[in-house]
Amino acid sequence: MTIPPDLRGRRRRDPFWVAVNAVYNGVQRVRGLREPVLPDVRPVDRTLRLTVVGVRPEAEDVVSVRFGAVDGRLLPRWQPGCHLDVTLPSGRRRQYSLCGDPADRRTYRIAVRRLPGGDGGSVEVHTLRPGAVVTSQGPRNAFPFLASERYLFVAGGIGITPILPMVKAADRAGADWRLLYTGRTRASLPFLDELPAGLVTVRTDDEHGLPSGTDLVGDVGDGTAVYCCGPAPMIESVRASVPEGAALHFERFAPPPVIGGEPFEIELRRSGRTVAVPADRSALDAIRDVLPGVAYSCRQGFCGTCRTAVLAGEADLCSPADRDAGSMLICVSRASAGGRITLDL
Ligand code: FES
Incomplete structure (x- = not known):
């Protein structure tokens, strides 16, 4: 029997075997015979075939793409911070944060900024049209959203994609939250109209200039969970400015630079x-x-x-x-x- 991994890609234990094992281990421990063991449950590669059900421009050079299951089934659950590994029709495999509604089991939504000088993945996503089929693996969560009473969210441009469902979840949970959303211009910022009413500050380079770390973080109280996604320099500024008492969680768009490497x-x-x-x-x-x-x-x-x-x-x-x-x-x-x-x- 194969058991799918959980949303973080971890092995899930079969509840039946967990129960059997608990009884068995209890008996064995009483008899002093052996340490607890669990049956080996192999992780399952959850590959889905998805079809594009909608494409929508969201901002300058940004489209959102909605996918549904080719076989019409409900999609696996996900949580804010999850991403999908999408294999595009060309065979390119890229990761995109899910930015729709986790309660919607019929569609997944991603959003992608077109980078003409990039590696071709974003340009290809912009060519997808309804009916196109991709495969995906996941959802997986490398950016877990943890419960907190207070949040500071910092998003740079398309970095809003993992942050958006987090902001909505924090708002629904009645948490104390604020969001700083930065980018080149207002027109380049997707989902402005979807942000819950609250403490949202939009800061664009053309109006306010490049933000410093202090501009990004402001006054952060102890115990605040800081969630940040955006370009590397922005993340570095935030990292340097978050005080010790706050917990920083971040996700990069791009790999970190190689520092201290040797040829x-x-x-x-x-x-x-x-x-x-x-x-x-x-x-x-x-x-x-x-x-x-x-x-x-x-x-x-x-x-x-x-x-x-x-x-x-x-x-x-x-x-x-x-x-x-x-x-x-x-x-x-x-x-x-x-x-x-x-x-x-
Ligand atoms: S590309 Fe993801 S682990 Fe190397």
Whole structure:
């Protein structure tokens, strides 16, 4: 029997086996025979086929896309902060935060800003029309929204997507919340008309100039949960300005810069190529120069899409599980300085 993972992608235990196991362990413990064990429940890869049921412009260069299940079934539940791994018709796989209503089991909504100089994913999303079919995995939650009495939300542009359902949930729960929403111009900010009435401050670069960390965070009391999503410089400003007594949770659009890296070499065994990885680039970025189709998604080490078998050499910055399995996440793992690693690519 296979049990689907929960919304955070964690293994779920079968309640029947949990009950059987509890009784069994109780008996065994009384008899002093053994430590508790649980049956091994394999995680399930929850792949869905979704069809586009609506596309709507939301702001300059931003569209929202609504998906429904191809087979018309109810969609798996999700919580604010969840994202979907979407495989687009071209085969590109990208992650998008869910920004609709978690109570709506018929549709998922994402919103995407078109980045013509990007890697093609956002441009492709903008070409989707009703009836197009994609596959998805998830929802997963790498940005969990935790209960608090007080929230400060900081969103930069399209970073509103995971924040919007959080703001609505905080508002419904009667929490004390405020939102600072920043961007280049008002016209570039999606979902302004959907924000609940409350303490919303819109701050745009064309009217107010670039915000400082203090502008972004303001006066934050102890015990405030600060949720922030936006471009890396904004997140760094917020991180530097949040006082110790507040809890900061953030999600980046893009991978963090490589800091303190060392150069190394990668041999791509199947392709017969050797790639030099400079100190300030990830292995993934260097490999993409010669293998543009290499699989990746989050570029931050949590989705697992870029996991690759290591055939020779030793990878640093690996989880123990990857090390044991002889694999590495090429978006974050590296070889030691001057080292060489051989990958199954
Ligand atoms: S791309 Fe997500 S873990 Fe590497």
